[in-house]
Amino acid sequence: MLSDFYPSSVFKFCPFCGAKEFVWDGVKSHTCGACRHKLYTNESAATVALIVNAQGELLFVRRKYNPAKGMLDLPGGFVDLGETAERAIIREVKEELNLEVSKLQFFGSFPNRYLFGELVYFTLDLVFTCTVPDLSPLRAADDAEACLFIAPQEVNIGEIGLESIREIAKSYMARANNEEKGDGL
Ligand SMILES: [Zn+2]
Structure with a gap:
C-alpha cells in the first residue's frame, strides 16, 4: 500500500x-x-508544462524511469532549492525537450503523491501553459524517453502514469472542449 x-x-x-x-x-x-x-510533512513544489503545437495537440513525454516508467507524462520536474517555479519550468523544458519558452501562463495547481526510493513525496504540481515559438529543436532528453503530440480528444487517460498528471490532462481536455464549443475560459 x-x-x-x-x-x-x-x-x-x-x-x-x-x-x-x-x-x-x-x-x-x-x-x-x-x-x-x-x-x-508538507507538499514539495513541482512544475508541469502544457505545450501545444499549431494543430492544437498537447505535448506528452514517455517516462524513462520509475515511478511509472514507460507511461505517458507531461514535461516538468521538481523546483530546486532557492528557485522560482517560473525558472524551474523554463529549465525543465530546456533540459527535457531542448525547447525555449517565451511566455508562461499559470494554469492551476494539482497535488500528487510520488513514490521514490521507498518514500512517498507529497508534491504540489504547479502547471503552466508554455508558449514555445519554435518547436523544431524538440528532442527527448534527461528523464524523458520520447516525446509525442496527442490531440486532446485522443488522449488515453489510462496511459498516464501519475495521478496528478491524469487530473491535469482531464482538466486541460475539459477546457479545450469548452473552447471548441465557444464557451471560452
Ligand atoms: Zn529529538
Missing part, C-alpha cells in the same frame, strides 16, 4: 537528536518525545 511509504510510516527516529520516540500527529507533523522538535 502506498501509505506504507508515507513519511508517517517511514520516519522512525528524530532527525535532530536520534531519539526513538518520534510521534506522528495523524495530520502533518512528527514531534520528538525527547527534544520536542516538530518535523512537518
Whole structure:
C-alpha cells in the first residue's frame, strides 16, 4: 500500500537528536518525545508544462524511469532549492525537450503523491501553459524517453502514469472542449 511509504510510516527516529520516540500527529507533523522538535510533512513544489503545437495537440513525454516508467507524462520536474517555479519550468523544458519558452501562463495547481526510493513525496504540481515559438529543436532528453503530440480528444487517460498528471490532462481536455464549443475560459 502506498501509505506504507508515507513519511508517517517511514520516519522512525528524530532527525535532530536520534531519539526513538518520534510521534506522528495523524495530520502533518512528527514531534520528538525527547527534544520536542516538530518535523512537518508538507507538499514539495513541482512544475508541469502544457505545450501545444499549431494543430492544437498537447505535448506528452514517455517516462524513462520509475515511478511509472514507460507511461505517458507531461514535461516538468521538481523546483530546486532557492528557485522560482517560473525558472524551474523554463529549465525543465530546456533540459527535457531542448525547447525555449517565451511566455508562461499559470494554469492551476494539482497535488500528487510520488513514490521514490521507498518514500512517498507529497508534491504540489504547479502547471503552466508554455508558449514555445519554435518547436523544431524538440528532442527527448534527461528523464524523458520520447516525446509525442496527442490531440486532446485522443488522449488515453489510462496511459498516464501519475495521478496528478491524469487530473491535469482531464482538466486541460475539459477546457479545450469548452473552447471548441465557444464557451471560452
Ligand atoms: Zn529529538
